[in-house]
Amino acid sequence: MTWLVTGGAGYIGAHVVRAMTEAGERAVVYDDLSTGVAERVPAGVPLVVGSTLDGPLVSRTLAEHAVTGIVHLAGKKQVGESVQLPLHYYRENVEGLRVLLEAVTAAGVPSFVFSSSAAVYGMPDVDLVTEETPCAPISPYGETKLAGEWLVRATGRATGLSTASLRYFNVAGTASPELADTGVSNLVPMVFERLTQDAAPRIFGDDYATPDGTCVRDYIHVVDLAEAHVAAAHALQASPGHALTLNIGRGEGVSVREMIDRVNAVTGYDRPPTVTPRRPGDPARVVASADRIAAELGWKAKLDVQDMIVSAWEGWVRQHPQAALD
Numbered sequence: 001m002t003w004l005v006t007g008g009a010g011y012i013g014a015h016v017v018r019a020m021t022e023a024g025e026r027a028v029v030y031d032d033l034s035t036g037v038a039e040r041v042p043a044g045v046p047l048v049v050g051s052t053l054d055g056p057l058v059s060r061t062l063a064e065h066a067v068t069g070i071v072h073l074a075g076k077k078q079v080g081e082s083v084q085l086p087l088h089y090y091r092e093n094v095e096g097l098r099v100l101l102e103a104v105t106a107a108g109v110p111s112f113v114f115s116s117s118a119a120v121y122g123m124p125d126v127d128l129v130t131e132e133t134p135c136a137p138i139s140p141y142g143e144t145k146l147a148g149e150w151l152v153r154a155t156g157r158a159t160g161l162s163t164a165s166l167r168y169f170n171v172a173g174t175a176s177p178e179l180a181d182t183g184v185s186n187l188v189p190m191v192f193e194r195l196t197q198d199a200a201p202r203i204f205g206d207d208y209a210t211p212d213g214t215c216v217r218d219y220i221h222v223v224d225l226a227e228a229h230v231a232a233a234h235a236l237q238a239s240p241g242h243a244l245t246l247n248i249g250r251g252e253g254v255s256v257r258e259m260i261d262r263v264n265a266v267t268g269y270d271r272p273p274t275v276t277p278r279r280p281g282d283p284a285r286v287v288a289s290a291d292r293i294a295a296e297l298g299w300k301a302k303l304d305v306q307d308m309i310v311s312a313w314e315g316w317v318r319q320h321p322q323a324a325l326d
């Protein structure tokens with residue numbers, strides 16, 4: 001099989017490419033390099049620079065590389081930015097997907113894995129979020145992911161395209177330092193940044209209805225997440241006619257305070273956090289039920305929060321060599 005990995009030069013996409021090639025699949029990266037980095041694409045994997053909004057280029061790429069499956073990760077993913085720029089997010093994430101699907105179905109490519117998000121659930125009021133928990137996104141970003149799932153599923157029904165929408169929970173860690181996340185928009189890198197700038201890490205609110213008052217999330221190692229893509233791709237390939245929707249998490253909640261304590265221990269900075277007011281729109285608790293993916297694909301996360309923080313820190317130190325303490 002040859003898999004076109006859109007967004008394959010991004011943090012998560014590059015890990016998917018790595019996992020796919022390690023599993024013996026051929027990968028072709030399609031990325032507009034707006035946030036992706038060409039150096040993340042390994043030697044021997046072709047890189048096509050372009051947008052999924054460019055239908056003719058997608059069609060040419062599918063034909064030239066004899067693509068037999070798609071893993072679609074290209075898109076915009078900043079929740080806050082999506083509130084400011086909803087039209088941009090709908091264009092990139094929904095119209096970009098629609099144009100891609102048009103080319104994919106016209107070419108008769110049979111399998112499509114879609115990168116979705118726990119953001120489709122919004123503020124879930126349950127202990128463990130199952131795929132049956134009602135979707136009620138609270139940001140344009142989450143809306144574009146839910147609309148994307150609908151588009152993918154409807155296209156599958158109409159054309160026989162076999163589909164899987166993977167709802168990622170909170171992704172962290174790296175397979176190796178050079179593939180690390182370069183963004184500073186999630187908890188772990190934000191804590192690294194504070195510590196290495198000689199500032200106290202911040203807890204955005206400690207008055208939530210959770211055991212220690214801070215928000216609880218389900219952190220998933222990017223290496224495990226990438227393996228889940230391989231498992232989904234293989235399932236689609238093995239039996240056409242699939243329409244899967246799957247949470248990808250560990251099924252275990254970790255609080256913000258716990259995460260910051262662990263980051264302090266791993267980095268050696270040992271700087272106590274300060275508590276600031278709540279960040280608007282943060283749900284108290286978002287933890288996956290990972291039962292469906294275990295049953296459907298036999299996939300289960302292997303790595304833990306410690307693995308995530310240690311590997312993410314190695315990546316951070318590579319990008320900021322002065323960050324390491326003696």
Ligand code: WQD
Nearest residue numbers: 077079117119170185186187190202203204215256279282
């Ligand atoms: C985690 C927790 C913060 C920084 C978002 C998107 C989601 C997905 C992943 C997309 C929250 C708290 C953070 C800090 C803190 N995105 N925090 N101090 O908000 O759970 O999920 O990213 O692809 O759709 O919503 O992740 O890492 O921003 O925050 O207290 O310095 O850490 O309030 O409770 P979030 P996050």
